Amino acid sequence: MIFLDLLFPPKTTCIICKTAIKTGYLCDKCKSTLKFIEGNRCNICGKPIDYEGTCLDCLEHGHEFKQNISPFEYDGVLKDLIGRFKYFKERELAPFFADYMADAVKKMDWPIDVIVPVPLHKIRLDERGYNQSELLARELSYRLNIFMSKALRRVRNTTTQTALHKEERIENVKGAFKVTYKDTIVGKNALLVDDVLTTGATLD
Numbered sequence: 001m002i003f004l005d006l007l008f009p010p011k012t013t014c015i016i017c018k019t020a021i022k023t024g025y026l027c028d029k030c031k032s033t034l035k036f037i038e039g040n041r042c043n044i045c046g047k048p049i050d051y052e053g054t055c056l057d058c059l060e061h062g063h064e065f066k067q068n069i070s071p072f073e074y075d076g077v078l079k080d081l082i083g084r085f086k087y088f089k090e091r092e093l094a095p096f097f098a099d100y101m102a103d104a105v106k107k108m109d110w111p112i113d114v115i116v117p118v119p120l121h122k123i124r125l126d127e128r129g130y131n132q133s134e135l136l137a138r139e140l141s142y143r144l145n146i147f148m149s150k151a152l153r154r155v156r157n158t159t160t161q162t163a164l165h166k167e168e169r170i171e172n173v174k175g176a177f178k179v180t181y182k183d184t185i186v187g188k189n190a191l192l193v194d195d196v197l198t199t200g201a202t203l204d
Contacts, residue, residue: 012024017029036073045197065203069107082097094135098143114146114148114190116151119152121154122154134150150181151179151181152177155176155177156175156176158176
């Protein structure tokens, strides 16, 4: 086996356990640990539910966006991968996430005119060095062959949403964004791209 590996070396390693694999991003064992959102999901926020239709939260509070789709539940191994992608400069994970995101979007068959990443404030962008949502949006633009526009600008440096409760998240992002390139999105169906959806406050 070692001799064969020297002759035909594996192309890459699993992004989780670092086991040698020949194609893709994950070994079969690690892929089986991901929690894909399958079966019934809310037809607005996209969260898994036990019935067909709209979840109680969306019925009660509603959203400004029409529909959301997420390929994974934000839990376990996936939560760790997103943390590495956002906070530990592992930008090479963007294509991995984008592959699954693109597949999920294609299944929805939405009439998308433009892809728009959720922006970071300049202060946070300078600290991190990149906007993870923009990396995902660029990868999606390539896979879906749809124009990407940086039409939104974050004008207020908000507290990170992670540690906030629902009501705090909603207040935290009020007035935080401004449209800068109106001609690229006005009257068009825009796909807003972010890394994690919890309450939907940012997308609203």
